[in-house]
Amino acid sequence: MSPPVATVVEVRGLINRFGAHVVHEDLDLDIRRGEILGIVGGSGTGKSVLLRSIIGLKQPDGGSIQVFGQDLQRLPASQRSRLERRFGVMFQRGALFTSLNLQENVALPLIEHAGLSRADAEHLARVKLALAGLPPEAALLAPDALSGGMTKRAALARALALDPEVLFLDEPTAGLDPIGAAAFDQLLMTLRDALGFSVFLVTHDLDTLYTACDRVAVISRKRVLVADDLATVEATDDDWIRDYFHGPRGRAASQAAQRLEER
Numbered sequence: 001m002s003p004p005v006a007t008v009v010e011v012r013g014l015i016n017r018f019g020a021h022v023v024h025e026d027l028d029l030d031i032r033r034g035e036i037l038g039i040v041g042g043s044g045t046g047k048s049v050l051l052r053s054i055i056g057l058k059q060p061d062g063g064s065i066q067v068f069g070q071d072l073q074r075l076p077a078s079q080r081s082r083l084e085r086r087f088g089v090m091f092q093r094g095a096l097f098t099s100l101n102l103q104e105n106v107a108l109p110l111i112e113h114a115g116l117s118r119a120d121a122e123h124l125a126r127v128k129l130a131l132a133g134l135p136p137e138a139a140l141l142a143p144d145a146l147s148g149g150m151t152k153r154a155a156l157a158r159a160l161a162l163d164p165e166v167l168f169l170d171e172p173t174a175g176l177d178p179i180g181a182a183a184f185d186q187l188l189m190t191l192r193d194a195l196g197f198s199v200f201l202v203t204h205d206l207d208t209l210y211t212a213c214d215r216v217a218v219i220s221r222k223r224v225l226v227a228d229d230l231a232t233v234e235a236t237d238d239d240w241i242r243d244y245f246h247g248p249r250g251r252a253a254s255q256a257a258q259r260l261e262e263r
């Protein structure tokens with residue numbers, strides 16, 4: 001018998017609404033240990049709201065979210081923030097502090113949450129920046145001085161600061177050219193293999209889905225329609241899935257991934 005799959009986040013019957021606008025209704029989703037889980041769906045289907053609910057930035061209107069076996073909503077604030085520290089989050093625009101250089105940006109959570117001295121935190125921050133593929137001289141640059149690709153790497157370094165067990169990424173390759181996006185996907189896979197974290201990855205990028213994701217969850221009609229390997233997702237009978245995965249861009253991404261595997 002194969003061992004049971006370890007689930008790090010378990011969402012059940014999730015409801016989210018804003019006024020009369022229902023975004024999620026009875027949504028279920030698991031994030032498994034060590035997987036890269038892609039989250040896709042049409043614009044406005046609630047991918048970012050789902051991310052925000054899991055990391056505790058949006059109070060759900062119903063349902064439960066278990067994180068490492070504990071119900072986030074029921075925990076006292078101190079335990080909850082300890083649990084949330086096991087997450088790393090990278091938002092769409094990087095959300096770096098513009099008045100701090102990269103080393104200071106990455107050191108900040110280490111000083112605030114891990115209680116490190118400034119010197120130790122900055123030393124560790126330089127290690128994280130290197131892990132994210134930035135050259136040593138980038139440590140002293142301000143966020144404004146960075147290219148799009150470097151900004152993503154710096155934001156990733158900050159998300160990795162506290163050695164997260166689950167990494168949440170909201171459209172990490174948006175705005176990157178295809179080569180920069182492919183390099184980011186490779187970096188993510190290398191780091192996941194080396195460090196063993198799980199990844200919750202909101203994306204519109206078909207190449208990312210085909211090259212980097214172990215499973216893909218499709219949000220449609222207020223819930224997760226399917227969460228499985230790509231072959232199963234592609235075969236799911238749904239108009240949005242058909243248009244997205246079997247349109248010209250979907251076919252091209254699928255063929256490119258196949259060619260990459262054959263090399």
Ligand SMILES: Nc1ncnc2c1ncn2[C@@H]1O[C@H](COP(=O)(O)OP(=O)(O)OP(=O)(O)O)[C@@H](O)[C@H]1O
Pocket residue numbers: 018023041042043044045046047048049050
């Ligand atoms: N703070 C808010 N107040 C009111 N409505 C909100 C709020 N945040 C999100 N929404 C609404 O919830 C819905 C889902 O938004 P969300 O940002 O999660 O979509 P998404 O799937 O991530 O979209 P996209 O792919 O375009 O980024 C949208 O209709 C959005 O307008």
